[in-house]
Amino acid sequence: MATQRTTRRPDPAVPDLRLRLDIGYDGTEFAGWARQPGERTVQAELSTALSAILHVDGQLYAACAGRTDAGVHARGQVAHVDVPFDKWHAVAKKVPFRLRGTLPPDIRVTAVREAEPGFDARYSALSRRYSYTLCDSTTGPDPLARMWAVRHPNTLDVDRMNAAVPQLLGLHDFAAFCKQTDGRTSIRTLLDANWSRNGEIVTLSITADAFCHSMVRSLVGGFLPVGDGRREPEWMGEVLHAGERHNAANVAPAQGLVLEEVVYPPADQFLARQAITRAIRQL
Incomplete structure (x- = not known):
């Protein structure tokens, strides 16, 4: 079961950076993408892993292109996450490797990079x-x-x-x-x-x-x-x-x-x- 943590509130004194993540997952054991109390979800697992890797207090919020239901899989899911600029650049080169070691085997982040200005995983999609x-x-x-x-x-x-x-x-x-x-x-x-x-x-x-x-x-x-x-x-x-x-x-x-x-x-x-x-x- 995913750990429930409070959603992180951005600190106005620390600028945020938007990341783009390309994600695949086997949805068999998930109650869908979106966080739900007491349920294992893709969003919760991903947000928890990123928060731990970047040493962020509270829970980062991952917004996706398509909110899949329980049992639905993905090879080409895309999400964005806003993270503190300083936290990202302190460990940026290590994040892909650490995600592989932190995430469970039924989720994989196949790419993570700084998003271009104006990118929104959901609303920018064609x-x-x-x-x-x-x-x-x-x-x-x-x-x-x-x-x-x-x-x-x-x-x-x-x-x-x-x-x-x-x-x-x-x-x-x-x-x-x-x-x-x-x-x-x-x-x-x-x-x-x-x-x-x-x-x-x-x-x-x-x-x-x-x-x-x-x-x-x-x-x-x-x-x-x-x-x-x-x-x-x-x-x-x-x-x-x-x-x-x-x-x-x-x-x-x-x-x-x-x-x-x-x-x-x-x-x-x-x-x-x-x-x-x-x-x-x-x-």
Whole structure:
């Protein structure tokens, strides 16, 4: 269980420096990214490790590009952390090595560096790309793949699932495929989605400017009855435009989902991108 500590309050007398961290993790044993009382989370583990390495009183706050749910994995998560300038430069060259030794084996910081001016891991991002992996073998997934490949009992037709994609692309209100959160919009721009097969493994690669809560897993739940023939491809568009969750489109299990990549604009466009991201989306 992650140690709970008070969040650090910046000292106005000591200037802060923003760091960018590229992160991967196996989400199996985590209750998600965000800190939760009494739960083991990626944010808590990372913040605790950084606070100890930099000898900071209180808890540093790591803000991420995509707040993954319990059981969801990441290869390409990005976060930023504001740290005291003097604490960072005292140990900067040693931080990557010390993170490897301090973090548990199911989290790895693959890169840590000083962020360019205006960088914000969440609001500067242009897009996020996720993958979702299924196995439709009658015997189930390889035992070594069971933590990231979700078994589906029926054979899936990737051509049928890909035929459902075009009606979802572009700017839409994805309320039918999101867990609603008070005060937050479900309007998103879906940039790309593609299903592919490699033997018994079926994988979705999906990219959007951002995703609302459970959006990818809900879309997967909608694609499945199309892929196994229970619904026609046009049905996905009907659900989308109805604007209400459908009981045939269940939220797929968390273990198949991986945050693969976060894309950012050139540094001189960070602030302009933040203004767009923070604006209320409208159709």
